[in-house]
Structures are given as structure tokens and as C-alpha cells.
Amino acid sequence: MFAKELLQKYGIPCARSVSFAEYSRAKEYLGQQTSPIVVKADGLAAGKGVTVANSIPQALDTLYNIMEAKAFGASGDRVIIEECLSGKEMSSFVFTDGKTVIPMVSACDYKSVFDEDQGPNTGGMGSYSPPHFTSPALSQEVTETILKPTVKAMAKEDRPYKGVLYGGLMVTRDGPKVLEFNARFGDPESQVTLPLLETDLVDIFMAVINGNLDQVDVKWSENACVGVVMASGGYPGSYETGLPITGLDSLDKDIMVFHAGTKVGSEPGQVLTNGGRVLTVVATGKTIAEAREKVYNNIPRIHFEGCHYRKDIALVKTE
Numbered sequence: 001m002f003a004k005e006l007l008q009k010y011g012i013p014c015a016r017s018v019s020f021a022e023y024s025r026a027k028e029y030l031g032q033q034t035s036p037i038v039v040k041a042d043g044l045a046a047g048k049g050v051t052v053a054n055s056i057p058q059a060l061d062t063l064y065n066i067m068e069a070k071a072f073g074a075s076g077d078r079v080i081i082e083e084c085l086s087g088k089e090m091s092s093f094v095f096t097d098g099k100t101v102i103p104m105v106s107a108c109d110y111k112s113v114f115d116e117d118q119g120p121n122t123g124g125m126g127s128y129s130p131p132h133f134t135s136p137a138l139s140q141e142v143t144e145t146i147l148k149p150t151v152k153a154m155a156k157e158d159r160p161y162k163g164v165l166y167g168g169l170m171v172t173r174d175g176p177k178v179l180e181f182n183a184r185f186g187d188p189e190s191q192v193t194l195p196l197l198e199t200d201l202v203d204i205f206m207a208v209i210n211g212n213l214d215q216v217d218v219k220w221s222e223n224a225c226v227g228v229v230m231a232s233g234g235y236p237g238s239y240e241t242g243l244p245i246t247g248l249d250s251l252d253k254d255i256m257v258f259h260a261g262t263k264v265g266s267e268p269g270q271v272l273t274n275g276g277r278v279l280t281v282v283a284t285g286k287t288i289a290e291a292r293e294k295v296y297n298n299i300p301r302i303h304f305e306g307c308h309y310r311k312d313i314a315l316v317k318t319e
């Protein structure tokens, strides 16, 4: 709601939306719309508060669950009903000290558990950077029409923002538009963007804190980076933990493994599963295809009982 109002006030491109605090009024409005349409709980909902409804009855059910059945508690006291944008989804980021805005490389993430975006949403099953459809012109448009104006607007509202600003964007036929903002790095996006950073991240953070980001020359590699999440059997539903992970010492030297749901076992060198998204296997390469090949060549060397992962991360389809 805050973000929406800010975007609308400062003319920053985003989906058209209306917000409601009264169920009966929201229901009446929704009944007059056409699908697909987006229904969002206004508050935090552990990443589950947004539904893209493909029919008005589905949208009405969602509205009921949020506002009347209180599926997300007080986060559903207010809803946002929003135009459904179509295009290509992309995560874009900037570092900012509240004045200077420095773009990071962008990334795409994969939220559904199964290939071809099938199955329930997860915390993210993989990511790659930069998106195959980006260009210097698109990156500049995102920075100049969305991210810089947002930082400027926050300062103007007397709420200066410092840190990483993450714009979840839809690149539509009419240009990039904001779906959401996060005040943090993305997960799993940071696992494929930060390996491309050539400047010391601590120097950037210090400059963000000290307000002299204009003094830092932030450099990015021209390479591509791909990361694939290996998840526990059953994730994003229930899953077992404490299963031994083997093969971590058999990977090619240039492969990175980011541990998330793991823990040290009682035997020397033993690593056990300890979460749904267990680890991410990451590689860089001169092209997306090269990085992708390295990752998928190494993944089969890692094993834990029931593990699963998507096979189509960073697979660029010809359109």
C-alpha cells in the first residue's frame, strides 16, 4: 500500500490497482472486473499473499480467504486488487546511500517447484544473471524510470532509503513496471549476482553507511552466472532432515556451493540436510549456456536421499 501510493504519487510505472479495507466493497468491485486479475493481501504473508486469479470466481474465493477467513491474519485487513501485467519477469537491484544510485546486474528467478513453472511456489528453485532478454538500454530504462525515481521519492518523503533496493519487475510491451519492492538482496538471485561483482562488497556497504557511494567505482563482470537449488524430497511440502549429503568434495574447482538448509554432522566432514532448500550449485561462464552446462555437469555428483532440482534453470527458449 505504501509502495503503491508512492509509485502512483511520483508517476513510477506499475500496475493499476485499487485497495480496499471493506470486504463488501472489494467484492463488489471484483465482480465488475475481468480476469486474469491479481489479489494481494496488503501486509506480509510469507511470500504467499499474492494470487494471480484466472477467473473471477477464483479471485472472489481468494478475497474471501484473505479478508474474511483471515488466512494471513491482520495482513489481510486490507487488500489490493491489481491489473495483471504480462511480459517477462525480472529482478533488478541497486545499491544506494540515499543519494547515489548504483545498479547491480539483474537476474531471473524460478519460483515454481517443477520444470516449466509447474507446481506450487517455493522460496526459489534457481536463478541466473543477466536475463537473456536484457540489454544496456533496458537496464538504463529500469534505473532511470524506476529505481532512481523511487530512491529520490523516498528522500522527498523524508524517509531516505539506504541499502539494496530490489525491484521485482515485469518487462511489458509498454516498458518495465514494478510488481513489488524488497528492501534486501534477492534469494536465490544474490547467489548469481554477487559472484559477478568485482568490487569489494564491504567497500560498497561502508560507502552506503557513510553516504559516499559516489566515491566507489562498482565493477561487474561481463560473465553470466547460473544457480540451481537442490531441495529436500517433498519440499515445498513436508520433508525429512538429517540426511547425509555426499559428493560435495567431487565438484570441479570453479563450482560454488551455497549452503542454506544444511548442518554439520557428528562424523568428521559430514554434512547433513537441515531444510527444504538445501543448497545451491552455482557456476559462472562466458555465456549463460556455458555457466548452465557447468552447473548441470556437477549437480549429479551431489547426492542426498530424495533430492530434487529443476532441470530448466536458465534454459533459454527461442520464441
Ligand code: GLY
Residues within 6 Å of the ligand: 109, 123, 124, 182, 185, 186, 187, 188, 189
Ligand atoms: N526471489 C524472490 C525474493 O527474494 O523475494
